[in-house]
Amino acid sequence: MFVAMRNMYQNKKKNIAIVLGSIVLFVGALGLVRDQKSTVGDILWMKAMIPHHSIAILTSERADIQDPEVKKLAEDIIKAQEKEIAEMKAMIKRLENNK
Structure with missing residues (x-):
């Protein structure tokens, strides 16, 4: 959705920060889901x-x-x-x- 609406958001620094933050959050969540040994007893x-x-x-x-x-x-x-x-x-x- 963000990619389809990127022309609405003109601040490139904020856009990059949002995309990078989303990627970090996704990778972190995926890692926790895949390795539940440390989080789920x-x-x-x-x-x-x-x-x-x-x-x-x-x-x-x-x-x-x-x-x-x-x-x-x-x-x-x-x-x-x-x-x-x-x-x-x-x-x-x-x-x-x-x-």
Whole structure:
């Protein structure tokens, strides 16, 4: 978008600073996402996975599924995700209590 509208922004120094800042921010964020060893531990990982699993449950519940085989798959996904969420919540509680 910035490239398409660059004629609207006449100050070249500011434009260069914006582009370089954006590149640095992007590379930094990409590095953190790719190397989560230093930033994401057991508890944070599980806390991030619970919403991910919840989305799978909502998607499976709200889908207008007609085929019996696909419907069974959705039901199995719901059961599995609910079980895993319960397991993660129990593990989070245990790990937080052991701190």
